Amino acid sequence: MGIAADIIILLVAALAGALVAQKFRQPLMLGYILAGVLVGPVTRGISSGGVHDIEKLAEIGVALLLFALGLEFSLKELKPVKAVALIGTPIQIVLTIGYGYAIGRWLGWQPIPALWLGGLISLSSTMVILKTLMNQGVMGTLSSRVMIGMLLVQDLAVVPLMIVLPQLSDPHSGLPVLALALLKSAVFLALMLMLGTRWLPRLLAFIARWNTRELFLLCVTAIGLGIGYATYLAGLSFSFGAFVAGIVLSESDYGHQALSDIIPLRDLFGLLFFTSVGMLLDPWFLLHHAGGVLQLVLLVALGKGLLMALLVRGFGYGNVVPYAVGLGMFQIGEFSFLLAQVGHEAGALNDETYAFVLSATILSMVMTPLVSGLTAPLYRWKRRRFRAEALESFNLPVEGLRKHVVIAGGGRVGRHIARVLQQLEVAFVVIENNHDHFEACKAAGFPTLYGDASQGQVLHAARIETAQQLLVTMPVLLVAQNIVRQVLPLHPHLNIVVRAQGETQMRSLYDQGVYMVILPELEAGLEIARQALLHAKLPVSLIQCYSDAIRRELYSPLSEDLEGDAEIRQLKHAKDLLELSWERLTPEAHLVGKSLRELELRRCIGVSVVGVIRHGTFLPNPDAGFVFHSSDLVAVIGNAQQRKLFSDWTQGGEFHCLFTPAVSEGG
Helix, strand or coil, X not given: CCHHHHHHXXXXXXXHHHHHHHHCCCCHHXXXXXXXXXXXXXXXXXXXXXXXXXXXXXXXXXXXXXXXXXXXXXXXXXXXXXXXXXXXXXXXXXXXXXXXXXXXXXXXXXXXXXXXXHHHHCCCCHHHHHHHHHHHCCCCXXXXXXXXXXXXXHXXXXXXXXXXXXXXXXCCCXXXXXXXXXXXXXXXXXXXXXXXXXXXXXXXXXXXXXXCHHHHHHHHHHHHHHHHHHHHHCXXXXXXXXXXXXXXXXXXXXXXXXXXHHHHHHHHHHHHHHHHXXXXXXXXXXXXXXXXHHXXXXXXXXXXXXXXXXXXXXCCCCCCXXXXXXXXXXXXXXXXXXXXXXXXXXXXXXXXXXXXXXXXXXXXXXXXXXXXXXXXXXXXXXXXXCCCXXXXXXXXXXXXXXXXXXXXXXXXXXXXXXXXXXXXXXXXXXEECCHHHHHXXXXXXXXXXXXXXXXXXXXHHCCHXXXXXXXXXXXXXXXXXXXXXXXXXXXXXXXXXXXXXXXXXXXXXXXXXXCEEECHHHHHHHHHHHHHHHHCCCCHHHHHHHHHHHHHHHHHHHHHHHHCCHHHHHHHHHHHXXXXXXXXXXXXXXXXXXXXXXXXXXXXXXCXXXXXXXXXXXXXXXXXXXXXXXXXXXEEEECHHHHHHHHXXXXXXXXXXXXXXXXXXXX
């Protein structure tokens, strides 16, 4: 079967490797590399001709990886950390290349391989870091945003590195060839921006009108690979063309659909790339050169990690962020495999240096979860040994905070809550780690701390130990859970209110000890339903009863089961028995034209009138002489039976007292 048999063996081995990686909570990519080692020529699992054929197919995987990267590229993602991402990351890449060159020369490598080593170690692993952040439950924190912003720019830097590094391998003709390559790239980018942004979205729109997903997928794939092949014919990188095509399509209305359709194809061909890398890895080389590989990994990890931490600190990020970035981004990334393959084919890296780089890359990736997990312990040790730096704050009370509300998140929801608390003169402080939101809170005059609410120092600065309530307004479950985990040891009995999406998230948060979970989607749905029922001219009382019943059905069972407090359940039951309802008086109602004194509502049926809305004006606690008019909206308090009887009266039902009046009494 030839190449078909090789691919089948590869897929089965990749599945086994992926299952092993998933079992040990490692990125699937490491499982694919392991599969490549097992079926590679070293273990005689596949023929050397098959390896060459697989590598050719893997080139498509690389192009699709960069095509999807272009589709995912968005400047909006860089906005919260734009300075350190757009300015700091290029500085980091240049400094790391210099550091890698110094390591290579110190290890006795020739100048060109040493330069390639610097380029290879300048990139970190997006796949490994994202997997590690998700497993640690810290996605959405300030540290993770900084890392993701820097990773995105690093991934973009793959393309210019693929153009520049091969040209620098020939010092005599490198500069003229490099200048020509850069000129070709500039011309290609200009053409794509002028023509591609006009014609490619129109082509996708035309194809989309056929409502055929297969045809749309074929069109997207043909655009990515076709433009990549055109750039290859023009003397540029195949992957570079695919990447630019992805960027152009990302700005169209069909960019998200194109990305969702191309991801399965990208993952399948990407599997071939990573397994082909594994085929080239010699485990016997790793065993015989374990000391040299470990030395290289330690030098890269220590130097690159320290450089990353100092750079982030230089851009104004303090507290735990430098530790998290340094210990999280020290490894060599997956795109370094691609660069190493280019260097190997260009003759810049011989078999030995290539094997060193592959071994060091894989080992650094495997170390990442363990090393990254040291962030919190090291930061706690540093806080005990050294004086903590002051947090940026605004308008915090001079006399301190006590019995206040802490709002975790200064976005639109958090600012709305803060505005209400400010008007009611309730003490509060907002914690926000997004600089734009922080500035918005400052402009509104809210007491605000700039920091991550899941970090102990920030919580101490917000005086969480003396707070009466914590409101977590962020919609991301992992962020909310991380905050709750940090807060409860500091204040075990704190009243914590969190927003969530769905019953599963609600149960998870209640299990952690949260007092109340709010479901914004439920509240929005109830409001939309209320507006629809009002438009249908249904009685206001019926609409209110419907809304209350839905809330009791979804909120009460979970919270009551988890609280396990009989007294609280009794209070809630009493509240349900004595509720407020609003009723509109029809012209036929017996109440119209009569006063509260005449009707004796409290003695007759037990309800109390607490307010009336007449012509848009609210009249609270009307006295005994108050006379009802048609169309009045009346608020009464009573149990379910009493409110039902009053509702019948407002619609013209027969009027009679349940009790014989003794002394005339107002309502």
